[in-house]
Amino acid sequence: MGRPMQVARYWRHFKEKYRMVGTKCKECGEIYFPPRQVCPKCGSREMEDVQLSGKGKVLSWTIVRNPPSGFEYFRPYPLALIELEEGPIVLAQLTDVDENQIDFGMEVEMVTRKIREFEGDGLILYGYKFRPPIKP
Amino acid sequence: MGKLLKPNKEVGIVGYGAYVPMYRIKAEEIGRVWGVNSFPIQEKSVNNLDEDAITIGIEAARNALKRAQIDPKEIRALWFGTESKPYAVKPSATVIAEAIGATPDLDAADFEFACKAGTEALQASIGFVGSGMAKYAMAIGADTSQGRPGDHLEFTASAGGAAYIVGEKDSETLAYFEGSYSYVTDTPDFWRRQHEHYPRHGNRFTGEPAYFHQIISAAKGLMEELNYSPSDFDYAVFHQPNVKFPLTVAKILGIPKEKVLPGLLSGIIGNTYSGATLVGISAVLDIAKPGDRILWVSFGSGAGSDAFSLVVQDAIEEKRDLAPKTMDYVNRKKYIDYALYAKHRSKYIL
Numbered sequence: 001m002g003r004p005m006q007v008a009r010y011w012r013h014f015k016e017k018y019r020m021v022g023t024k025c026k027e028c029g030e031i032y033f034p035p036r037q038v039c040p041k042c043g044s045r046e047m048e049d050v051q052l053s054g055k056g057k058v059l060s061w062t063i064v065r066n067p068p069s070g071f072e073y074f075r076p077y078p079l080a081l082i083e084l085e086e087g088p089i090v091l092a093q094l095t096d097v098d099e100n101q102i103d104f105g106m107e108v109e110m111v112t113r114k115i116r117e118f119e120g121d122g123l124i125l126y127g128y129k130f131r132p133p134i135k136p
Numbered sequence: 137m138g139k140l141l142k143p144n145k146e147v148g149i150v151g152y153g154a155y156v157p158m159y160r161i162k163a164e165e166i167g168r169v170w171g172v173n174s175f176p177i178q179e180k181s182v183n184n185l186d187e188d189a190i191t192i193g194i195e196a197a198r199n200a201l202k203r204a205q206i207d208p209k210e211i212r213a214l215w216f217g218t219e220s221k222p223y224a225v226k227p228s229a230t231v232i233a234e235a236i237g238a239t240p241d242l243d244a245a246d247f248e249f250a251c252k253a254g255t256e257a258l259q260a261s262i263g264f265v266g267s268g269m270a271k272y273a274m275a276i277g278a279d280t281s282q283g284r285p286g287d288h289l290e291f292t293a294s295a296g297g298a299a300y301i302v303g304e305k306d307s308e309t310l311a312y313f314e315g316s317y318s319y320v321t322d323t324p325d326f327w328r329r330q331h332e333h334y335p336r337h338g339n340r341f342t343g344e345p346a347y348f349h350q351i352i353s354a355a356k357g358l359m360e361e362l363n364y365s366p367s368d369f370d371y372a373v374f375h376q377p378n379v380k381f382p383l384t385v386a387k388i389l390g391i392p393k394e395k396v397l398p399g400l401l402s403g404i405i406g407n408t409y410s411g412a413t414l415v416g417i418s419a420v421l422d423i424a425k426p427g428d429r430i431l432w433v434s435f436g437s438g439a440g441s442d443a444f445s446l447v448v449q450d451a452i453e454e455k456r457d458l459a460p461k462t463m464d465y466v467n468r469k470k471y472i473d474y475a476l477y478a479k480h481r482s483k484y485i486l
């Protein structure tokens with residue numbers, strides 16, 4: 001993972017990956033994550049950055065036992081479809097949770113964790129994952 | 137000119153936040169593997185597979201922001217104290233700054249001084265804000281520390297951290313600094329050479345001339361400068377590599393145990409190194425009353441101590457509930473055995 005092209009590709013998405021910055025359509029108010037430049041709903045190009053709350057619910061999930069390269073050390077891990085409070089649906093890993101604790105509709109909150117680690121001398125990628133909320 | 141460190145402007149903590157990972161390993165489980173049966177602590181925290189000093193720092197920083205209720209873009213410096221930085225070369229502080237939305241108009245750097253890196257970042261923050269250079273500065277101390285397998289440090293080296301946002305003192309300030317004092321000498325009690333995985337230590341040498349001498353000198357120096365005696369403090373938090381050392385310090389200084397126990401978490405989470413006193417102080421701020429005075433003394437091998445006197449203000453009452461408390465994290469726990477622990481500490485090579 002030393003190729004500069006790839007590093008640049010990851011780097012461009014740090015803001016959305018680290019802290020879930022999405023976009024909001026100034027015309028119709030629809031919120032998107034990942035960010036969009038054009039609103040698919042009304043076609044407007046007037047989009048602004050919006051910080052998402054990171055709160056959501058589990059719609060569905062699976063346990064990944066044969067992960068793609070770069071994720072092997074984390075196996076097994078839960079991967080879930082999460083409906084965010086603001087509407088968008090994201091695919092993300094669940095963390096700090098037992099397999100048998102996961103349920104449909106389970107409330108979760110966003111945390112920033114290590115997503116992927118390339119060989120010993122490569123880049124460490126950080127990004128959003130979700131876990132059961134810590135009150136308050 | 138006295139020895140006290142005190143900026144021109146009065147400054148204090150406007151937000152604080154802690155984080156401790158949820159996994160725990162019992163000391164007896166480590167002892168089972170190495171054939172040891174007396175332990176310096178009960179259990180310690182272990183980072184999840186996807187956690188490192190940076191992710192711990194991020195969650196602590198977010199909790200501090202929740203309490204401070206300030207715009208992260210107003211933070212002019214983010215200083216991160218750690219001895220377990222994920223990259224040997226590349227700042228960790230920039231990742232945290234990006235993750236909390238503080239970039240790009242700020243200074244960011246990693247601080248190093250064994251376990252006192254966090255309070256060192258705090259001293260710098262006090263100076264940065266106290267001089268009027270910055271409105272806010274954030275100091276973080278966090279570690280996922282490593283002990284050589286089987287070494288006595290393996291029983292205590294744990295994971296956790298806390299973040300503090302320093303601002304000029306006003307009615308929104310949660311607790312203000314009356315002054316601080318730093319004491320350092322060149323004492324080789326603990327070190328890790330470049331490219332080595334695990335630190336080495338001078339065994340018995342770590343106690344007397346290092347830990348006790350620096351902490352007691354710093355605490356006494358601060359009290360002398362401020363004209364306080366131990367009875368002027370309602371709480372005291374000392375660096376906590378185990379349970380015995382900080383309690384011995386309290387005894388030597390004549391501070392009753394009850395004032396130390398609320399901020400002494402090493403027995404149940406271990407030694408979080410750069411995070412140790414910062415997490416202890418956050419536990420105290422979670423319960424302290426306005427007007428309470430807190431003595432805070434860190435220790436870093438190599439060696440030195442930073443001592444602070446903090447006075448809690450009214451604003452603490454309404455702001456402490458804005459983020460999870462230290463004990464919410466301490467009480468959230470899942471026990472793992474030595475095999476899983478080894479996986480969490482990246483001791484397996486695939």
Ligand SMILES: [Zn+2]
Pocket residue numbers: 025026027028029030039040041042043044
């Ligand atoms: Zn639209």
